[in-house]
Amino acid sequence: MNTDSLIRDALTTAGHTVTDADVSHPHSALALNLGYLPGEIWISDHDGHTLYEPDEHTGLWARYYPVPADGGRWTDIYTSTETDLTADIAGLLAALAATKNPASPQIAAQLANRADRLSTVVQQAAKGGPDTECLYAAAADRLRAQLERITLRAIADNTRRSEAARAASK
CATH class of the missing domain: 1.10.287 (Helix Hairpins)
Structure with a gap:
């Protein structure tokens, strides 16, 4: 299985609806809509990819785009240089959960x-x-x-x- 499938499966299991982001560059990203918020959260590696083998994993980047179409304004939700995909997905899921259930x-x-x-x-x-x-x-x-x-x-x-x-x- 490639990383796209593994990340998508983990997000779906955690209750998120995952789609492909409509990004304006030739790379791929996974997109989540939190429902109550305008915009999307895009998830990829630091180069904007999700389609690669797990042993090539170098970290994840999750960004919240209030207006996905412009792609110019975002807030980082999660960024890592973790090479262990399983640990990185766990960190991503924790960061996503925290956006709905803040620590404060x-x-x-x-x-x-x-x-x-x-x-x-x-x-x-x-x-x-x-x-x-x-x-x-x-x-x-x-x-x-x-x-x-x-x-x-x-x-x-x-x-x-x-x-x-x-x-x-x-």
Whole structure:
């Protein structure tokens, strides 16, 4: 099995829906949509590849793109130079889990609150008529923007905590 299949299988087993990223360069990447966030998380090696043999593995890179089509703005979620593919996939899965379940209780509460509010707004929009459609769309857009900012804070906080833990273990 190649790394693309192994990573895709691990992500699917962890409950993620994986597609191929629509990248603007000739390389491949796996794409995840977290559902509550606009954009995608792209996963590849540092050269933008996923199709190679496990013994050629030199690390993974997972990036959150709020607007995947422009490809110019991203936030690193996970980056490694780990040559052990199994250990690297475990690190990737932990980093992805942390974006949904931040280590900071305050950030986790904010994320849960905005996700719940967005769900309520979307449900109300489905029940409402054409007069309220614009109102609900604007509220949903504001909540998605807030969720993006909170998730970016969670990624930064989790990265900081992870780096501190690695430094402390050395």
